[in-house]
Amino acid sequence: MDDLRINDPRIDDSRKLNDLRKFIVGVVPYWQTLGLELLEVEAGRAVFEADVHPQLMQNGVLHGGVLASIADSACAVAAISHVFPANYATTINLQVAYLKPVVEGRFRAVGQCLKAGKSVLFCEAQVFDQNQTLVCSATSQLLVIPLQAK
Numbered sequence: 001m002d003d004l005r006i007n008d009p010r011i012d013d014s015r016k017l018n019d020l021r022k023f024i025v026g027v028v029p030y031w032q033t034l035g036l037e038l039l040e041v042e043a044g045r046a047v048f049e050a051d052v053h054p055q056l057m058q059n060g061v062l063h064g065g066v067l068a069s070i071a072d073s074a075c076a077v078a079a080i081s082h083v084f085p086a087n088y089a090t091t092i093n094l095q096v097a098y099l100k101p102v103v104e105g106r107f108r109a110v111g112q113c114l115k116a117g118k119s120v121l122f123c124e125a126q127v128f129d130q131n132q133t134l135v136c137s138a139t140s141q142l143l144v145i146p147l148q149a150k
């Protein structure tokens with residue numbers, strides 16, 4: 001593993017990603033409602049996890065909206081990592097494919113930004129159950145918007 005040097009740009013990237021993590025968790029309280037946890041943020045990549053809870057179920061399976069939300073969130077954070085701190089991004093299109101029902105345990109979404117354009121970011125996410133079985137996949141496009149200074 002390489003050591004980071006004082007003038008190494010990876011130090012600035014690391015700080016930026018740390019700042020992004022703090023910022024984004026504070027501005028998306030919806031994640032707490034669903035129990036989504038942002039575990040990892042890297043340039044162009046994000047990982048979320050959550051537990052299945054009875055209040056998130058529909059007829060004995062995890063509600064599809066929860067899977068869509070965790071996939072969308074993983075895509076969004078992966079995308080925003082490319083444009084933060086000057087900009088933010090919001091989802092303008094989300095396509096979700098439900099591959100297998102989730103009935104218990106923990107589930108994990110891994111999102112990545114495939115292409116960061118000037119105004120639109122293109123992403124994909126995969127959601128896995130506790131057995132690492134692919135249960136959902138998603139693609140999304142996000143619109144870059146200027147971040148309002150407070």
